[in-house]
Amino acid sequence: MGSIVAAPQEEVLGHVAVACFVTHCGWNSTLEAIGAGKPVVAFPQWGDQVTDAKFLEEVFRVGVRMEVERCLREVTVGPRAEEMKENAARWKREAEAAVKAGGSSERNVREFVEEVKKRSVRRKTETATL
Template sequence: MASAGTPLTDKAVQFAPTMPIMSPSDFVWHRIKIPSLQKLLFHIMTENNTPTQSADWLISNSVHDLEPGAFALAPQILPIGPLLATNRPEISAGGHFLQQDYECLEWLDRQPPCSVIYVAFGSSGMLKTAHVEELALGLELTNRPFLWVVRPEAIDGAGDWDGFLERVAGRGRIIGWAPQQRVLDHPSTACFISHCGWNSTLESVSSGVPMLCWPYFADQFINQSYVCDIWKVGLRLEEDGKGIVASEEINRKIDRLLGDGAFRESVLRLKGKVWSSAREGGQSHENLRKFIDWIKK
């Protein structure tokens, strides 16, 4: 690795059998396409290594069974996850970037069980106009109900948006922001098209919802590898020769994800491990108790 973080080889690496095989092009800093920011992030990460190694403990919003190889390499990191928002109304409205649309939950109540495609790309992700248009066409091709979170600025420049809304009015709902954990927990939700941010990934696994992965920067490509290659609870959405995820690819992958019961079975098994770890006596629960006892000393 060069001093600026530029990979000297394209040879893939795997740090442990239960960790993804990673191409150097997927390293967190390298996925940021602006060279000056690549170098800055690389140096921030390397400079953080010394204080990280000198810490007695670090806590992580993860679960040991999700990343056993990583935690074996860094025993000072205590996974205490999943750290998820509570469903209590007096708390669930706080800590969000945008106003949540709780009416979408009533809409979900009217949909058949395990039928709805949930689509969300986080608070900062931006899809190119061509991607937005292909995604809309792909959702239309599925002929399935869908709930799509679209921040207003994310649809600027899209083509015949009004025509699309008319064609899917009976089965599609588009909102500005969702109470995501409650959407993923809803029995009508069938799958999650996601950018694979870690919080979204952990929420999806914790809810037992398989994923279609559409990462765009930073750690999201490594998270995608966990989802698709290690846990086997989702599929990649592949770009075509023009760098576009085509509508046909979206439709095909949704059919495969929802038509193969193995994905649902795998994610439900993983969900069980996650919540077993969080319960009293589980590893995350014990790690948190260990950390609290250490603070009290």
């Protein structure tokens, strides 16, 4: 099974296998993308990120901004819109069932607490026999 490890962003961006950088456009990420010579797919969230994205696309001409309108159309009226709505409704029902009394969330918490109690008793027993 894989694991999540820290990796220096500059080294990752510099790797030949990296075709572009999908970024929120924070200033450091903007500089690192330019320094690595990688095209950018900009996904700014707030503050200076929006300005940075505009510069990357319109001034430096090294990237594009994500198309929010296209995404909204895709999930509301696109060919998979109905499937996504049905899936979202199904997961909503699953989530509601999980948090109801006797639902899987309650059962899982109860099982977790019981396991912690067992381990605690086992540890106390092991410590007492030393």
